[in-house]
Amino acid sequence: MADVLLQGNEAVAQGAWEAGCAVGVGYPGTPSTETLEAFAKLPDVYAEWAPNEKVALEVAAGVSLGGKRSLVTMKHVGLNVAADPLFSLANTGVTGGLVLLVADDPGIFSSQNEQDSRNYAAAARIPMLEPSDSAEARTMAMTAFDISDRFDIPVMIRSSVRISHTRTPVACGSRVEVGRKPYVKDAGKWVMMPANAQRRRVDADTREDALVAFAEKTDLNRIEMRDPSMGIICSGADYQHVREALPRASVLKLGVSWPLPPEKVRAFSGMVDALYVVEEAYPYFDLRVRAMGVDVSLPPTRPLPRNGELTPGIIAASFGIEAPAHRTSTQSIPARPPALCAGCPHRLVFAELRRVHALVTGDIGCYTLGAVPPLSALDSTVDMGASISMAHGVELAGGGDGHPVVAVIGDSTFAHSGITSLLGTVYNQGEGTVIILDNRTTAMTGQQGNPVNGITLQHRPSRELDLVRLVRALGVEDVSTIDPQNLKAVREGLKAAVADPRLSVIICRSPCRLLDRHREPALAVDQEVCTACGVCVSIGCPALGKSSDTGKAHINALQCIGCHQCAQECAFGAIIEPSTATEEGVSR
Amino acid sequence: MSGLDATSPALGSTHSTTTVLLCGVGGQGTILAGDLLAITARKSGLSVKVSEVHGMAQRGGAVTTIVRFGTEVASPITDHGCVDCLVAFEAIEALRNLPYLASDGVLFVNDATIEPLSVLVGTTEMPTGIHAELAANGARMLDASAIAARLGNPKSVNVVLVGALSVALPFPTSDWEDAIANRVPPKTVEANLAAFKAGRMTVQETTASLG
Numbered sequence: 007m008a009d010v011l012l013q014g015n016e017a018v019a020q021g022a023w024e025a026g027c028a029v030g031v032g033y034p035g036t037p038s039t040e041t042l043e044a045f046a047k048l049p050d051v052y053a054e055w056a057p058n059e060k061v062a063l064e065v066a067a068g069v070s071l072g073g074k075r076s077l078v079t080m081k082h083v084g085l086n087v088a089a090d091p092l093f094s095l096a097n098t099g100v101t102g103g104l105v106l107l108v109a110d111d112p113g114i115f116s117s118q119n120e121q122d123s124r125n126y127a128a129a130a131r132i133p134m135l136e137p138s139d140s141a142e143a144r145t146m147a148m149t150a151f152d153i154s155d156r157f158d159i160p161v162m163i164r165s166s167v168r169i170s171h172t173r174t175p176v177a178c179g180s181r182v183e184v185g186r187k188p189y190v191k192d193a194g195k196w197v198m199m200p201a202n203a204q205r206r207r208v209d210a211d212t213r214e215d216a217l218v219a220f221a222e223k224t225d226l227n228r229i230e231m232r233d234p235s236m237g238i239i240c241s242g243a244d245y246q247h248v249r250e251a252l253p254r255a256s257v258l259k260l261g262v263s264w265p266l267p268p269e270k271v272r273a274f275s276g277m278v279d280a281l282y283v284v285e286e287a288y289p290y291f292d293l294r295v296r297a298m299g300v301d302v303s304l305p306p307t308r309p310l311p312r313n314g315e316l317t318p319g320i321i322a323a324s325f326g327i328e329a330p331a332h333r334t335s336t337q338s339i340p341a342r343p344p345a346l347c348a349g350c351p352h353r354l355v356f357a358e359l360r361r362v363h364a365l366v367t368g369d370i371g372c373y374t375l376g377a378v379p380p381l382s383a384l385d386s387t388v389d390m391g392a393s394i395s396m397a398h399g400v401e402l403a404g405g406g407d408g409h410p411v412v413a414v415i416g417d418s419t420f421a422h423s424g425i426t427s428l429l430g431t432v433y434n435q436g437e438g439t440v441i442i443l444d445n446r447t448t449a450m451t452g453q454q455g456n457p458v459n460g461i462t463l464q465h466r467p468s469r470e471l472d473l474v475r476l477v478r479a480l481g482v483e484d485v486s487t488i489d490p491q492n493l494k495a496v497r498e499g500l501k502a503a504v505a506d507p508r509l510s511v512i513i514c515r516s517p518c519r520l521l522d523r524h525r526e527p528a529l530a531v532d533q534e535v536c537t538a539c540g541v542c543v544s545i546g547c548p549a550l551g552k553s554s555d556t557g558k559a560h561i562n563a564l565q566c567i568g569c570h571q572c573a574q575e576c577a578f579g580a581i582i583e584p585s586t587a588t589e590e591g592v593s594r
Numbered sequence: 595m596s597g598l599d600a601t602s603p604a605l606g607s608t609h610s611t612t613t614v615l616l617c618g619v620g621g622q623g624t625i626l627a628g629d630l631l632a633i634t635a636r637k638s639g640l641s642v643k644v645s646e647v648h649g650m651a652q653r654g655g656a657v658t659t660i661v662r663f664g665t666e667v668a669s670p671i672t673d674h675g676c677v678d679c680l681v682a683f684e685a686i687e688a689l690r691n692l693p694y695l696a697s698d699g700v701l702f703v704n705d706a707t708i709e710p711l712s713v714l715v716g717t718t719e720m721p722t723g724i725h726a727e728l729a730a731n732g733a734r735m736l737d738a739s740a741i742a743a744r745l746g747n748p749k750s751v752n753v754v755l756v757g758a759l760s761v762a763l764p765f766p767t768s769d770w771e772d773a774i775a776n777r778v779p780p781k782t783v784e785a786n787l788a789a790f791k792a793g794r795m796t797v798q799e800t801t802a803s804l805g
């Protein structure tokens with residue numbers, strides 16, 4: 007079959023499909039998201055978004071108990087959320103094969119940390135495969151199901167940004183039908199009460215030995231002998247960078263990053279004059295290879311960086327190969343970080359929070375961009391759901407030191423882990439204000455459906471979550487719903503909530519502008535009326551700027567969607583509809 | 595094909611892999627442009643890797659797509675001084691990515707600027723010598739935005755720039771056109787083919803007038 011260009015994510019989905027995987031479940035998170043989206047589009051499969059990664063893995067565990075193959079997908083920090091079932095599934099093992107795709111983010115392009123999922127494989131003692139391009143991502147997904155079945159264990163596939171989001175050629179095959187395994191009651195395997203868990207724990211050691219024997223033999227761990235003076239141990243994207251930077255070096259390419267094959271490592275070390283480990287962000291192989299008693303040399307010129315993504319150039323430089331000549335701009339180039347879109351329903355909420363000098367515990371989503379100047383409205387962003395629990399903690403520490411304490415959380419994040427946080431605050435009689443930014447979607451990761459909007463991955467009918475009734479049922483008395491595009495409503499709603507001594511929840515409901523592409527005609531600034539006060543510009547709309555000579559505002563008609571956020575901020579009525587403007591710009 | 599192809603440094607004998615870096619501002623369509631190049635290169639039987647960073651890079655942030663092709667391609671990413679063709683969809687992004695350009699690399703720049711938020715709100719300023727610096731680095735400027743607007747399809751800036759890029763690469767025009775016809779939405783095929791031609795011709799004309 008002719009090969010096609012697939013992302014690593016799509017290739018994992020394709021491989022899982024070919025392996026007869028019946029069910030896919032996950033929670034979005036860059037760079038993993040497209041895996042489940044691609045899987046959901048393949049024929050004869052069922053796929054769903056779970057409200058969070060723990061639920062996703064548990065659903066897959068149930069599919070496994072039910073005798074079918076399942077694929078679970080998440081980003082690296084999602085694995086923290088799913089870690090509880092993960093560790094115990096290493097004990098139960100599987101009935102139907104279970105494969106978990108986890109995508110890491112070395113370099114922290116779109117995450118809150120740089121954790122290395124290989125540590126989870128070793129800690130939970132779950133085999134992990136690491137593809138180095140999309141073709142391998144496909145075959146490894148198939149192999150992962152075989153390993154899962156054969157060794158009675160879930161299997162992880164670790165990807166990273168450069169695998170997940172790089173398109174490389176893949177030859178696709180057809181699907182094998184894997185029947186459902188018949189139901190057999192097996193409490194000793196699946197009921198992890200101590201007596202059973204203790205027995206399974208002993209079995210786990212036997213299994214580990216068998217997995218090590220597998221790792222020694224499989225050609226997923228491959229010695230490529232070239233120049234014997236230099237041998238490099240590496241995996242995943244780093245393997246490709248090593249091939250680019252040091253094409254003559256001998257390589258032990260580890261396709262299985264847990265468990266490692268000590269004999270193969272020792273054999274390779276004996277075949278080369280100097281052995282190096284090349285890996286990014288965390289010394290996972292390095293520590294383990296040294297623990298085998300094998301000497302690891304440091305790169306001759308300089309050590310590899312301890313953090314961040316590797317590139318061929320960084321590797322080459324460590325091995326004494328100078329970078330080619332290059333030029334740099336002599337200008338000072340302004341940074342261009344992402345910003346809230348023109349018309350984003352989150353914007354006015356942050357403008358108001360800044361105005362009242364609130365201490366704002368934030369969360370994870372597009373609204374994290376409320377931290378970026380000129381809004382600069384967030385005090386913390388740690389992990390999903392933390393906004394509400396941290397606001398409660400701030401209160402326990404004595405409150406905001408004169409600043410109102412407000413937690414801000416998106417709809418998807420609230421469903422992910424905000425509900426339990428809010429329950430904790432209610433239960434413990436906490437106060438303060440919680441704003442749920444319900445933009446009707448999971449915007450940051452590409453507008454996925456979620457339990458709040460009731461849109462499902464394969465467009466099966468579902469129902470919207472009634473946030474007001476849910477929040478009331480949790481025990482919150484002061485609940486209001488406002489339109490965040492209406493400045494007055496935001497201002498008054500926030501004022502009332504902050505003044506109320508009880509715990510208040512404000513639901514700000516207005517669709518993400520990437521969902522609702524509706525545009526009104528662009529507005530314009532009446533230059534005679536504008537006083538150059540700068541208030542409108544301070545809401546940080548990418549369609550609105552300040553003229554460098556007059557200081558007056560101007561609107562970029564191509565970017566403006568006519569949302570009127572800025573017009574509501576203008577105390578002078580200088581921002582007007584184009585119908586009131588004349589041909590040559592705006593004057594009256 | 596233009597006379598430029600034969601002397602194009604992009605496929606110079608010292609390189610076994612050609613690296614093209616497309617850079618711009620989120621929403622400008624670098625991904626589609628990268629796709630068109632990838633499809634075209636594969637038509638010539640080459641191996642291809644296309645790499646991009648998603649996530650926070652969207653929402654109007656700086657974006658890059660890296661396309662590498664050759665008989666065999668290892669790393670999907672690249673380093674300073676290693677890019678054979680740098681195609682900037684916006685002038686500030688051209689300067690930001692200038693370090694990636696190889697000393698014999700080709701630089702195409704859309705003669706347009708998009709002010710970052712920090713400039714809009716007045717906390718930083720636009721660089722002053724953008725044109726001079728780009729000219730000093732041998733940039734081939736083309737007003738792709740104006741060309742696209744003139745053709746009645748302002749969104750086709752990316753395909754205009756693909757037309758420009760096509761002049762520096764050794765692929766038959768018909769392969770580029772096939773890639774466009776197969777990749778863009780059916781209703782926009784004609785408009786995009788026109789955008790491609792316009793971009794290609796603009797660069798061929800300026801190259802000719804340089805003698």
Ligand SMILES: Cc1ncc(C[n+]2csc(CCOP(=O)(O)OP(=O)(O)O)c2C)c(N)n1
Pocket residue numbers: 033034035036081083084087117118370371372373390415416417418419420443445447448449450451
């Ligand atoms: C544990 C965990 N899972 C997934 C992610 C990836 N992620 C970042 S933002 C986001 C979506 C947030 O959606 P929502 O709360 O609705 O806010 P919006 O982006 O729509 O404003 C997700 C899933 C993460 N950072 N952490």
